[in-house]
Amino acid sequence: xxxxxxxxxxxxxxxxxxxxLEELFSNAARAMTDCMVQIDDGIPTQTIFVQLKAxxxxxxxxxxLSEVLYHFETDGLLGLGFTVAQCQMKDFKAxxxxxxxxxxxQPLKTQIKAxxxxxxxxxxxxxxxxxxxxxxx
Numbered sequence: 001x002x003x004x005x006x007x008x009x010x011x012x013x014x015x016x017x018x019x020x021l022e023e024l025f026s027n028a029a030r031a032m033t034d035c036m037v038q039i040d041d042g043i044p045t046q047t048i049f050v051q052l053k054a055x056x057x058x059x060x061x062x063x064x065l066s067e068v069l070y071h072f073e074t075d076g077l078l079g080l081g082f083t084v085a086q087c088q089m090k091d092f093k094a095x096x097x098x099x100x101x102x103x104x105x106q107p108l109k110t111q112i113k114a115x116x117x118x119x120x121x122x123x124x125x126x127x128x129x130x131x132x133x134x135x136x137x
Contacts, residue, residue: 003031006132011118012110013134017125021057022084024122024129025094028061029068029082032115032135037078037106044080044097052092057122060092061131065115068096076101110137 006013014031018024033039050067054060064084071077081097118134 002027003034005035008134011116011134011136012112013119013132015130015132017128017130019128021087021122021129024131025061025064025084025087026082028065028131028133029079029096032065032068032112032133033072033079035135036072036108036110036112037101038109039078039080039106042078042080042099044099046077046098046100048075048077048096048098050092050094050096052094054089054092057089058117058120058131060087060089061120061122061133062115062117064092064094065133065135069112069115071096071098072101078106112137 003014003016016028018027052063077098078101079096079098084094086093112135114136116134122131
């Protein structure tokens with residue numbers, strides 16, 4: 001398991017980890033998607049490239065997750081896979097691999113309104129990176 005849900009008073013939270021920053025950011029996108037939609041296996045048919053810049057890793061993560069959420073809500077793209085090729089504050093490059101969302105096949109579990117900075121801090125532990133993410137519902 002690459003994440004664990006955490007209890008939060010009014011919103012949804014999850015703690016994510018990865019061996020590298022690229023893996024951490026990829027796993028965070030997978031965790032958020034898992035919180036939103038019941039996903040069965042599928043083969044991605046669409047790809048969206050994302051390029052971002054930020055002043056901190058936390059800002060970069062909020063931007064990245066907001067981008068994933070944006071494409072879900074506006075384009076109906078359900079991300080099944082996330083490839084983070086470059087994870088630096090001034091040079092972030094990633095790809096969302098997904099399918100058109102079908103609420104009949106992938107029922108909505110939770111409507112996420114926004115990704116927040118609340119209690120977010122990207123940390124390097126002994127052999128992995130960790131972050132806690134809270135999303136507004």
